[in-house]
Amino acid sequence: RTPVSIDVSTIQAPSATRDALSMEQIDELITKRVGRKLKVVGACIGTDAHTVGIDAILNMKGYKGDYGLERYRGFEVFNLGSQIAVEDLVRFAGNHAVDAILASQVVTQKGSDIANFTALAELLEAENLRERILLIAGGPRVTNLLAAELGYDAGFGRGTLPSDVASFIARRMAERVPA
Helix, strand or coil: CCCCCCCHHHCCCCCCCCCCCCHHHHHHHHHHHHCCCEEEEEEEECCCCCCHHHHHHHCCCCECCECCHHHCCCEEEEECCCCECHHHHHHHHHHCCCCEEEEECCCCHHHHHHHHHHHHHHHHHHCCCCCCCEEEEECCCCCHHHHHHCCCCEEECCCCCHHHHHHHHHHHHHHHCCC
16 A cells, blocks of 8 residues: 555546558568567457457458458467456466457446456466566457556457557567567
């Protein structure tokens, strides 16, 4: 505990979405800067069974004419589906040396989304995986500010396109590689 408090309503978190790169630009950035495929795992965590959003981002066909991450040459994608326990997702991430986790929550009843997102971030920290894995929250009520408050690298909400998420992952992973 500390006597200092922070009014989180005064914090301005920039959007995780900035100028999206094309599929070709993303694949080229990953190839040239990272030098290997990036492993991405996505899941609807907890008891949430709503996969439309995570499927739109990950599945090859994508959303609104914007191809999903499975279609990119630079990504190896694992879509675990719905109702995935946080512990199972963290175990999978550790066993497969993933670079990014996309955690989705649609159901927000009684703060279940916040509890699940928090549990995931805390378990990754406890397992000493958090520093090397990009942690991304998604869902219709997720904002980048909420994600930042929960210890995530980014948050994507309603209307996000696969190329927005792919651009964020590629740029952030390229930044981690020494020039």
